[in-house]
Amino acid sequence: MEQLLRVQNFNVSQDGFGAGEHQSLERPFGDADPGALFAWAGATASWPHRTDPGGSRGLDDYFTRDFAYNIGAEIMGRNKFGPQRGPWADHEWRGWWGEEPPFHTPVFVMTHHTRPSFTLSDTTFHFVDDDPAAVLAAAREAARGRDVRLGGGATTIREFLDADLVDTLHVAVSPVEIGSGARLWESPEELLDRFHRDVVPSPGGGVTHHLFWRR
Amino acid sequence: MEQLLRVQNFNVSQDGFGAGEHQSLERPFGDADPGALFAWAGATASWPHRTDPGGSRGLDDYFTRDFAYNIGAEIMGRNKFGPQRGPWADHEWRGWWGEEPPFHTPVFVMTHHTRPSFTLSDTTFHFVDDDPAAVLAAAREAARGRDVRLGGGATTIREFLDADLVDTLHVAVSPVEIGSGARLWESPEELLDRFHRDVVPSPGGGVTHHLFWRR
Numbered sequence: 001m002e003q004l005l006r007v008q009n010f011n012v013s014q015d016g017f018g019a020g021e022h023q024s025l026e027r028p029f030g031d032a033d034p035g036a037l038f039a040w041a042g043a044t045a046s047w048p049h050r051t052d053p054g055g056s057r058g059l060d061d062y063f064t065r066d067f068a069y070n071i072g073a074e075i076m077g078r079n080k081f082g083p084q085r086g087p088w089a090d091h092e093w094r095g096w097w098g099e100e101p102p103f104h105t106p107v108f109v110m111t112h113h114t115r116p117s118f119t120l121s122d123t124t125f126h127f128v129d130d131d132p133a134a135v136l137a138a139a140r141e142a143a144r145g146r147d148v149r150l151g152g153g154a155t156t157i158r159e160f161l162d163a164d165l166v167d168t169l170h171v172a173v174s175p176v177e178i179g180s181g182a183r184l185w186e187s188p189e190e191l192l193d194r195f196h197r198d199v200v201p202s203p204g205g206g207v208t209h210h211l212f213w214r215r
Numbered sequence: 216m217e218q219l220l221r222v223q224n225f226n227v228s229q230d231g232f233g234a235g236e237h238q239s240l241e242r243p244f245g246d247a248d249p250g251a252l253f254a255w256a257g258a259t260a261s262w263p264h265r266t267d268p269g270g271s272r273g274l275d276d277y278f279t280r281d282f283a284y285n286i287g288a289e290i291m292g293r294n295k296f297g298p299q300r301g302p303w304a305d306h307e308w309r310g311w312w313g314e315e316p317p318f319h320t321p322v323f324v325m326t327h328h329t330r331p332s333f334t335l336s337d338t339t340f341h342f343v344d345d346d347p348a349a350v351l352a353a354a355r356e357a358a359r360g361r362d363v364r365l366g367g368g369a370t371t372i373r374e375f376l377d378a379d380l381v382d383t384l385h386v387a388v389s390p391v392e393i394g395s396g397a398r399l400w401e402s403p404e405e406l407l408d409r410f411h412r413d414v415v416p417s418p419g420g421g422v423t424h425h426l427f428w429r430r
Contacts, residue, residue, distance in 0.1 A: 002268070045428075053217070057383050057428035058413030062277045069284060168272050198273035203413035213260075213272035 003140050004147040006071070007157055007169040009063055011037040011207075016185045017178035018154035023083050028096055036176045040207045048102040060204050063170060067102075072143025074103050075135055077156030078111040079182070081125070087113050094120060106142040108135055110156060132163045154182040164194070169212040172202075218355050219362040220290075222372055222384040223282055226252040226422075231400045232393035233369035238298050243311055251391045255422045263317040275419050278385060282317075287358025289318050290350055292371030293326040294397070296340070302328050309335060321357040323350055325371060347378045369397040379409070384427040387417075 012018050013032065020031030028034065041047050045055035046065035055061070082093050095101060101123040114127040126142075128135050139148045150160055160166050169191070171184065188210050191197070195212035202209060227233050228247065235246030243249065256262050260270035261280035270276070293299075297308045310316060316338040329342040341357075343350050354363045365375055375381050384406070386399065403412070403425050410427035417424060 056411065058411065058426045059415050059424075061428075062281060065284060066277060066281070069280060196271065196273065198418035200274050200415065200418060203415060209274075211273045213276075 003143060003145065004167040005075075005136060005150055005160065005165055006147050007150045007152070007166060007171065008067055008071075009041060009170060009172065010152050010154075010157065010184070011041075011172045011174060012154065012184050013037070013174055013176050013178040015177050015179065016183050016187070017181045018152055018157075018184050019079075020178045020181040023079060025083050028083070030181055032178045032181060033176070037172075037174050040172060040174075040202055040204055043204060056204060058203060059200070059209075060202055063172070063209065067149075068104065070147050071105060071149045072146025073105050073139040074107045074149040074151045075139050075156070075160075076107060076109055076151040077153050078109055078113075079155070080151055080153050081109045081111075088115055091115050091118075094118060095125065106139070107151075108139050108142075110135055132160045132165055136160070136165055154184040157184060161191075167214050169195070169210070171210045171212075172207040173210060174207050218358060218360065219382040220351060220365055220375065220380055221286070221362050222365045222367070222381060222386065223286075224256060224278055224385060224387065225367050225369075225372065225399070226256075226387045226389060227369065227399050228252070228389055228391050228393040230392050230394065231398050231402070232396045233367055233372075233399055234294075235393050235396040238294060240298050243298070245396055247393045247396060248391070252387075252389050255387060255389075255417055255419055258419060271419060273418060274415070274424075275417055278387070278424065282364075283319065285362050286320060286364045287361025288320050288354040289322045289364045289366045290354050290371070290375075291322060291324055291366035292368050293324055293328075294370070295366055295368050296324045296326075303330055306330050306333075309333060310340065321354070322366075323354050323357075325350055347375050347380055351375070351380055369399040372399060376406070382429050384410070384425070386425045386427075387422040388425060389422050 019029040023030040040060050041064050043056055044061040044064040045057050046061050081095055100121045103123040107123055107125045109125055109127050111127055112129050114129050117124055117126045150157055191212055196215055198211040200209040234244040238245040255275050256279050258271055259276040259279045260272050261276050296310055315336045318338040322340045324340055324342050326342050327344050329344050332339055332341045365372055406427055411430055413426040415424040
């Protein structure tokens with residue numbers, strides 16, 4: 001069975017940035033306002049961090065409830081995992097997500113500074129220092145026939161795009177400008193030589209969903 | 216956990232019909248052309264009846280791949296199950312779908328003429344002569360905590376709407392007119408007193424998706 005590498009619910013600004021500069025513990029998205037980037041997803045019934053019932057079940061909810069559909073592993077960059085850079089001072093940091101991370105699968109964190117794997121609830125984090133093709137091969141094996149989610153950030157997605165390893169992308173473009181930081185693209189049109197694309201404005205307002213799949 | 220009753224990928228004409236008159240073995244949708252109604256779904260990668268690889272993975276594919284998402288049972292009317300009317304002459308008819316029906320869950324067929332349950336692959340068909348609320352209660356129990364799909368036809372969906380039992384509806388409106396037959400609505404606006412709605416034209420062309428969820 002075909003095992004796709006899928007980017008899902010990745011949010012960028014109008015000018016193509018997934019996060020701003022100056023990421024820190026307090027500001028996982030640096031100078032960018034995550035509220036402006038994610039508001040569309042937080043309003044849906046299937047948003048994994050929702051604590052109350054309710055939420056919309058229209059178009060935007062198809063994207064949030066598809067997040068786990070047929071996914072068996074995730075790949076992320078170290079900057080999605082945490083704000084530290086360079087060698088680990090210690091191993092106390094275990095991600096932004098508390099004791100119940102929303103992944104529920106093996107997660108492969110790409111870093112030049114590896115550390116031992118650990119498990120939180122039903123999510124196990126592995127730390128790998130390898131090129132995109134090798135990391136994808138390991139994630140595919142861990143996914144046991146299911147697809148692999150490429151979780152970001154923008155720099156990590158760029159590496160996999162440059163290696164031509166991505167099969168589908170869902171990118172939500174928000175009506176904000178970030179100006180500098182981690183950039184996914186200058187313009188979504190850059191991908192049209194290799195991908196088909198649907199452009200779908202969210203009826204809930206704000207973002208425009210761009211859906212790419214391989215030609 | 217909340218168990219929703221969901222209408223998914225239900226197709227109607229511009230004038231609100233899910234099927235034409237004169238249903239027969241050769242024409243499951245009667246005088247209506249199923250090609251015009253379903254072409255959008257058949258073009259997607261996740262269409263369950265697809266026999267070759269390929270297919271689009273844009274917006275329309277979210278709808279076809281959501282078909283089984285968190286679904287534990289289906290309810291359908293007898294006219295979706297087959298072309299016969301009145302008492303069964305025999306029990307040889309086992310649905311339109313061959314030896315591998317695309318449901319993979321218990322299916323409850325509403326009919327005044329019950330017959331023994333039977334199983335094809337991982338789909339079991341039960342035949343029930345009861346009102347919508349009682350059939351939904353039985354389907355919910357069979358779904359073991361998952362949602363229940365209301366499969367149609369239009370007459371059956373109307374019965375559940377009239378009993379106010381439907382939680383979400385995805386209806387694809389095709390740019391064709393059928394004129395007479397089984398009608399879902401005069402206009403989708405009829406549901407707006409009870410439901411929120413997103414209207415999403417398919418970027419693939421042809422149909423417009425209407426997504427309703429309870430107010």
